[in-house]
Amino acid sequence: MSKILSMRELVPTIFEAVVEAPEIARKAKAGEFLVVMPDEKGERVPLTIADFDREKGTITIVFMAIGTSTYKLAAMKAGQSYYAFVGPLGHASEIKNHGTVVLVAGGVGTAPIYPIAREMKKAGNKVICIQGARTKDLLFWQDKIATVCDEHIITTDDGTFARKGLVTEPLKEICEREKVAIVYAIGPVPMMKFCSLTTKPFGVKTIVSLNSIMIDATGMCGGCRVNVGGETKFTCVDGPEFDGHQVDWNLLTSRQKIYLAEEKCSLQKYVEEAKK
Ligand SMILES: Cc1cc2nc3c(=O)[nH]c(=O)nc-3n(C[C@H](O)[C@H](O)[C@H](O)COP(=O)(O)OP(=O)(O)OC[C@H]3O[C@@H](n4cnc5c(N)ncnc54)[C@H](O)[C@@H]3O)c2cc1C
Known part of the structure; x- marks a missing residue:
């Protein structure tokens, strides 16, 4: 469980959370990412490390609230803890x-x-x-x-x-x-x-x-696969950074849209529940 030390809305829909995570802060490097779960039933949300402070033992994340899971993260307050805060992942x-x-x-x-x-x-x-x-x-x-x-x-x-x-x-x-x-x-x-x-x-x-749709972030599921230089790569274990001149942008764009209907339905349900 990683505790949120501070939480603020930087600009409309974009939030910054400073999180107590000394083990991650000790190893964190620029370019790596984390998997954050707001609660036990939540999705695994991949978020890039936005800042780290080794002395204070903190990690900063910045995310845009665009769907159910990021809305859940945005609703959390300082003093609360994430169910999971895993990293650092990927290559620096x-x-x-x-x-x-x-x-x-x-x-x-x-x-x-x-x-x-x-x-x-x-x-x-x-x-x-x-x-x-x-x-x-x-x-x-x-x-x-x-x-x-x-x-x-x-x-x-x-x-x-x-x-x-x-x-x-x-x-x-x-x-x-x-x-x-x-x-x-x-x-x-x-x-x-x-x-x-x-x-x-x-x-x-x-x-x-690359911010391809990612599920387990461990290289097992293949959900985040992208094509780079004619080869299939997994964003989670081979990336997330790739040579932009080699990326198949059309494939990435189409794969990002595959769950649009489900995402819309999930968000509608979440907003209705929150109103009750
Ligand atoms: C390595 C990596 C680093 C990322 N870093 C950041 C970051 O620092 N800040 C930030 O705001 N966003 C970041 N993202 C994107 C972020 O993970 C998604 O915005 C988030 O998962 C959306 O979830 P949702 O349930 O709120 O939205 P949904 O309604 O589920 O989806 C909204 C849109 O977000 C994208 N998305 C959905 N699920 C995922 C998923 N599991 N993985 C990736 N994209 C998804 C899709 O394009 C989708 O159409 C990163 C993604 C990856 C893969």
């Missing part, structure tokens, strides 16, 4: 001195980008962060991101804050402007796909963190 990001690293964060993807940016900076890289959101009210952790990068570009799709447009526009300009060693892009699937398409003509290695 490759932290070393690459040279110039561009980190592109889309929406809730800002959270997993933060520890990668921090560790890349510590490793001596020039770190450029591009942080994008649909609108000003959905931007969070700008101050935190600013502390771990040399250049920080913010975009909003509707132009309500900073630069109007998509993250791919400054990404292309940076690739034209200077030699970029590696790009990390984390966010919604279309955003990661288009970041990969943007960097491909420049030959810049681009790593994406």
